[in-house]
Amino acid sequence: MIHGCGYGGNRSIKRYIHHRLIANxxxxxxxxxxxxxIIISFIPCHRLAxxxxxxxxxNSVPIIVDIxxxxxxxxxxxxxxxxxxxxNIILFSEQKCTKYxxxxxxxxxxxxxxxxNWALHKIDRARNxxxxxxxxxxxxxDINSGGKLYKDENISDELRQLIDGNxxxxxxxxxGTFGFSYDLITMVDVGARFHExxxxxxxxxxxxxxxxYDKVNNSIRSPNVLLTGWINHDEIKxxxxxxxxGLMPYHDYAPQSLPNKxxxxxxxxxxxxxxxxxxxxxxxxxxxxxxxxxANDKQxxxxxxxxxVENESLHDKxxxxxxxxxxxxxxxxxxxxxxxxxxxxxxxNNV
Numbered sequence: 002m003i004h005g006c007g008y009g010g011n012r013s014i015k016r017y018i019h020h021r022l023i024a025n026x027x028x029x030x031x032x033x034x035x036x037x038x039i040i041i042s043f044i045p046c047h048r049l050a051x052x053x054x055x056x057x058x059x060n061s062v063p064i065i066v067d068i069x070x071x072x073x074x075x076x077x078x079x080x081x082x083x084x085x086x087x088x089n090i091i092l093f094s095e096q097k098c099t100k101y102x103x104x105x106x107x108x109x110x111x112x113x114x115x116x117x118n119w120a121l122h123k124i125d126r127a128r129n130x131x132x133x134x135x136x137x138x139x140x141x142x143d144i145n146s147g148g149k150l151y152k153d154e155n156i157s158d159e160l161r162q163l164i165d166g167n168x169x170x171x172x173x174x175x176x177g178t179f180g181f182s183y184d185l186i187t188m189v190d191v192g193a194r195f196h197e198x199x200x201x202x203x204x205x206x207x208x209x210x211x212x213x214y215d216k217v218n219n220s221i222r223s224p225n226v227l228l229t230g231w232i233n234h235d236e237i238k239x240x241x242x243x244x245x246x247g248l249m250p251y252h253d254y255a256p257q258s259l260p261n262k263x264x265x266x267x268x269x270x271x272x273x274x275x276x277x278x279x280x281x282x283x284x285x286x287x288x289x290x291x292x293x294x295x296a297n298d299k300q301x302x303x304x305x306x307x308x309x310v311e312n313e314s315l316h317d318k319x320x321x322x323x324x325x326x327x328x329x330x331x332x333x334x335x336x337x338x339x340x341x342x343x344x345x346x347x348x349x350n351n352v
Contacts, residue, residue, distance in 0.1 A: 003023055003026045003027055003030060004026075005018075005019035005020070005022040005023045005026075006018055006019050006022060007019060010212065012181070020045075020046045020047075020048045020049065021048055023046065023048070023049055024046065024048035024049045024051065024052040025052070027049060027052055027053065028052040028055065028056060031053075031056050032056075036060055036062065037062055038062075038063075038348055039062065039063045039064070039065070039344060039347060039348045039351075040053050040056070040057050040062055040063070040064040040065070041064070041065045041067060041344065042054065042064060042065070042066055042067070042102070043066075043067045043068075043069050044066060044067070044068050044069060044070065044072050044099060044102065044103075045069065045070050045072045046072070047072040047073060047095060047098050047099040047102060048095075048098055050066055050098075050099070050102035050103075051098035051099070051101055051102045053102070054066065054101060054102040054105045054106060055101070055105075057105075057107075058105050063107040063347050063348055063350075063351035064105075064106050064107050065106065065107060065108055065109075065110055065343075065344065065347055066102050066103055066106035066108075066109055066110070067109075067110040067111065067112075068103075068109065068110070068111040068112065068116040068117060068119070068120045069111075069112050069116070069137075070116070071116065071119055072095075072099060073092045073095040073096060073099065074119075077092065099123070100123060100124055103120050103123065103124050104124045104126070107131075107347055107350075107351055108129075108131040108132055108133075108347055109121070109132045110132070110133050110134070110135060110340075110343070111132075111133075111134050111135075112134070112135065112136060112137050112258065112259055113134060113136070113258040113259040113280055113281075114134050114280055115258040115259075115279055115280045116258050117132060117133075117134055131346075131347065131350070133343055135336055135337075135339065135340050135343070136259060136264065136330065136331065136336055137259070137261055137264060137333075137336075138264055138331050138332060138333035138335075138336040138337070139264045139265060139267075139268040139331050139332070139333050140333045140334070150238045150242065151235040151236070151238035151239045151242070152235050155233060155234075155235035155236065156235060156236055156239050157232075157236065160229055160232060160236055160239070160240070161239075163227060163229065164206070164239070164240060164243050165243075167204045167227070168243060169202075170201070170202050170203065170204045171202055171203050171204065171245035171246075171310055172204050172205075172206050172240075172243060172244040172245050173192075173203065173204070173205050173206070173244070173245060173246050173248055173274070173306060174205075174206045174207075174208065174240060174241065174244040174245075174246070174247055174248065174271070175188060175205075175206070175207050175208065175209075175247075175248045175249075175250060176208045176209060176232075176237055176240065176241065176247075176262070176265070177208075177209050177262055178209055178210070178211040178212075179207075179209055179210060179211030179212060179213040179214045179217055180211050180212055180213065181212065181213065181252075182251055182252060183213075183250055183251060183252070184250045184251065184252045184276070184296065184297055185207060185213065185217045185250060186216070186217065186220050187250060187297055187298075187299050187302060188205060188207070188226075188248060188250045188302070189205070189207075189217060189220050189221055189222075189226050190220075190299050191205075191299055191302050191303045191306065192204075192205035192221075192223055192225055192226035193222055193223040193225075193226065194299070194303055195223075195225060195303075195306075196223035196224065196225045196226075197223070200310075201225065202310075203225065203306065203310060204225045204226075204227065205225060205226045205227065205248075206227045206229065206240060206244070207226070207227070207228050207229070208229040208230075208232050208236075208237065208240055209229075209230075209231065209232070210230055210231045238269075241265070241266070241269040241271060242269065244269075244271055245271075245272075245316070246271055246272045246273070246274055246291075246306070246309060246316075247262070247265075247266030247269075247271035247272070247273050247274070248273075248274045248275075249262055249263065249266075249273060249274065249275040249276065249277060250276055250296075250302070251275075251276050251277050251296060252276075252296055252297060253276070253295075253296035253297055258277075258279070258280055258281065259280065259281055259284075260277075263275070263281060264331045267290060267324060267327060267328060267331050268328055268331050270320050270324050270325075271320075271324075272290060272291045272292070272309060272316060272319040272320065272324070273285055273290060273291030273292075274291055274292050274294065274302070274305050274306060274309070275291060275292075275293055275294070276293070276294055276295065276296035276297075276302075277293075277296075278296075288323055288326075288327045289318070289319060289323045290319055290323050290324050290327055291319065292305040292308065292309060293305075
């Protein structure tokens with residue numbers, strides 16, 4: 002509702018300017034509006050969360066700051082300590098905004114335990130009974146109940162030919178933006194290895210587009226690695242319904258916790274092959290809904306897929322028992338009903 006300048010790249014000066022514009026405009030606009038009962042603000046954008054918390058504090062309004070990413074730390078994560086020191090100096094004012102918002106919030110919420118712990122550590126505060134974790138989840142209408150979840154008329158002929166032409170094979174799918182967090186080249190190389198090993202029943206599908214699309218496209222050297230380009234919501238559902246497993250190929254430096262992709266695969270009954278460490282790796286292992294592999298490691302990714310392909314009974318158990326039992330954890334209808342109750346609880350405690 003409030004316009005900034007817009008931006009093209011996630012890591013760009015223009016995005017930084019955009020966020021500052023939105024935050025400053027919000028603060029000025031809020032002064033002219035009726036005082037709200039409660040505010041919910043998200044990180045990102047940390048600048049907007051800062052201004053929202055500043056407004057809330059000045060006007061005695063309860064505010065929930067909800068952590069959805071580690072901003073601005075996401076830009077600092079590196080194996081190079083010198084780079085981290087320099088980045089922290091450059092982003093000093095951004096860090097102040099983030100800490101102010103989290104420290105002055107009525108309570109903190111987060112999309113994962115990892116992110117909530119990060120926030121509490123950052124402001125040196127112990128967790129209290131009102132700090133909560135609510136997964137992003139997936140809408141109930143998207144949870145497979147045996148019916149068709151996509152409209153046939155919205156599926157392009159090109160995509161149908163591409164997928165249906167490989168319907169008898171095991172499709173290992175990645176759906177998402179071809180951004181810098183994803184190690185798609187390793188996925189392409191592992192696909193080539195399956196082809197070289199004459200394992201023609203395994204096909205890799207990369208659905209989406211983004212900054213690294215051309216790089217990925219130029220790296221493909223085997224016919225069992227397929228690019229769909231950008232696809233719409235129904236086409237995503239169509240591809241997932243035909244797939245054997247969902248791949249989450251993050252780089253080892255990717256500061257992710259529980260991304261949307263995890264829930265998207267889970268609710269579509271796809272065993273998850275993931276390179277992420279920490280909380281998500283523990284969830285996958287404890288619930289037996291997929292396989293973890295070492296990020297950027299071609300051999301380990303090949304072994305993980307090969308293990309799943311060779312153990313059909315394991316794959317079937319993941320789909321029919323483990324994922325079926327886990328999917329209520331992903332049910333956005335249940336999650337957001339609890340979140341709504343949480344908002345009312347915070348309001349009542351602050352009246």
